[in-house]
């Protein structure tokens with residue numbers, strides 16, 4: 764003897780099953796959309812940081828001007844330059860071996876290193892960079908090394924030519 768379904772119960776069960784299936788589909792759809800949004804946000808964040816970094820870092824500037832106008836920004840930028848030296852320039856020993864301990868006191872040496880940094884950022888960290896920009900940068904490495912040798916060649920680990928010129932302040 765079987766118990767008959769109460770009236771409408773079977774129809775209700777079919778309805779609930781169909782709704783559960785639809786919810787499952789919606790959940791999958793939402794998961795896909797969420798993943799797509801996550802990727803878009805990540806991409807945007809990358810674009811923004813690349814653009815902000817490139818616009819700020821490749822605009823030519825003169826350190827004394829920046830230090831006078833905005834010391835905090837100058838300090839921030841100097842930290843970026845140091846980070847670039849530690850992470851990128853360190854691989855170019857032709858250049859780094861010319862950087863005597865006193866190089867930061869030589870305005871011309873700072874200008875050469877800064878120009879190398881800005882052109883590197885332009886070649887490797889901007890969306891408009893072309894392959895030739897990187898080639899040019901690589902080809903300029905010996906020139907940068909030569910310029911630094913000319914500026915710092917008379918300085919050593921414990922002595923700086925500026926000490927003689929400026930009368931013993933360094």
Ligand SMILES: [Zn+2]
Pocket residue numbers: 863865866868869915918919922923924925
């Ligand atoms: Zn020196």
